[in-house]
Amino acid sequence: MAEIELTGVSKAFGDTQALEGVSLTVPDGAFVVLLGPTGAGKTTTLRLIAGLERPDRGEIRIAGRSVIGDTPAQRNVAMVFQQYSLYPHMTVRENLAFPLRSPILRTPEARIDRKIVEVAEVLRISHKLDNKATALSGGEMQRVSIGRALVRDPAAHLMDEPLSSLDAKLRAELRIELKRIQASLGATLLYVTHDQVEAMTMATHVGVLDHGRLVQFGSPREIYEDPVSLYVAGRLGLPRINALPAGLWAGAPAGAAVIGLRPEHIAHDHGPQAQVIRVERLGDQTRLHLALEGHALVTLADPHTALEPGDVLPVAPRNPLYFDAAGARIA
Structure with a gap:
């Protein structure tokens, strides 16, 4: 696992300023949630860290090393998207194995088999390994999608609203599971959501974004009890302040x-x-x-x-x- 550090990061898309001077440190082994409404800059932050976008200004470091010039593959981060992004014709086992068979990783088959068994046990899908992805429920598909990130042992995990397409019951179950998994692995995890319940229940740290600016960063309790603005105060708490x-x-x-x-x-x-x-x-x-x-x-x-x-x-x-x-x- 590794620390992620952003220093003065800005990014514009045409006339739209998506991020402006964002400085943020995701501590090694932390579960950091980026919170804010649509358009606040949450997904852009993930994409910049992952290397899917390049910042206009600023520095991005992973494990103390600048990754501005690195490709996504060289950054050794794993990203989980909102949609399941599974290969429907493959079994769960084959979906989990796919990232490990990348020519860059060149993982030996014995290690692939071992990692699949380990991750399937953590995600409690061992009994589904030989099922086709299309035969899974929504919650099971999202577990497999998360598993594809976990098998790689990356420097950090980046998750972009991975639970938002699930129903309320599954979201509640997977919130607990995801926090358990992160804690058991000691993983560095940066998680994007607009759901304040996810932020309060899972995060060790919360970053609140407003129109591309990081306006407060701290523990969920600190953000809740000592907000710097009415905007921040309205991000956490149900019913709202x-x-x-x-x-x-x-x-x-x-x-x-x-x-x-x-x-x-x-x-x-x-x-x-x-x-x-x-x-x-x-x-x-x-x-x-x-x-x-x-x-x-x-x-x-x-x-x-x-x-x-x-x-x-x-x-x-x-x-x-x-x-x-x-x-x-x-x-």
Whole structure:
């Protein structure tokens, strides 16, 4: 495994600036998630590291060595795409073996057989090795796609929203599996998603991208509790952070235009009265959708609350986050 380092990396496609001055270090053995909406620059970052695109400016190093002049094959990274990218006429065994039979790797057949057995066991698809790819479920196909990257023992794994095309149940299962696999292998993994649940549950580090710029990098907890902007605060947390006028409650610092309140950071024992608009009972928790002086907000209540639409309850900030008119954090 190896550290990946980007220094001042920029990339434009015509008049569109995809990345602007991105500096980022993916530590050896870390699980780093790049988070942001469509167009933020996440996939471009992966493609630049993989060598599928060349930066206009900046430096890219893998294991301390510049790879700007290297071909994708010479960079020794493995990329998993959103789509399964399997050979349908081949068996699972043949799909897993294919990258190892590359003329560049020249892997002995005995080692190929051993690696296939090892990776199949890690991915729990040993019983599917002789099945054709077309006979697999969506989740199994994505496991094989991930396995094609794992068999190579690359310096780093790059994954571009590999779970986004799966249904919710499979995504939840494979999130757990992927984190288990990464931890067991000690692999350096850079993972792209717009799914905040994936970022919170899998990452050791999260990088938030906004229009091609890296705006914050840290642990999921750090990003969640100490965001540098309202934009970053909105990237993590479900339900999303409530953004309300700072003047709704007393005590806002000078320059504050917006108060950010996580749903769990709203007290119900004092403050102005809000009206219950909708009640979501989710078993382990209840979400209350409220209206306060014409502003919508979501808060959490006891799972057994008797509140119903039309009821009122007091609301007050607890551990609020403040932002200026441009969305920048005010300490």
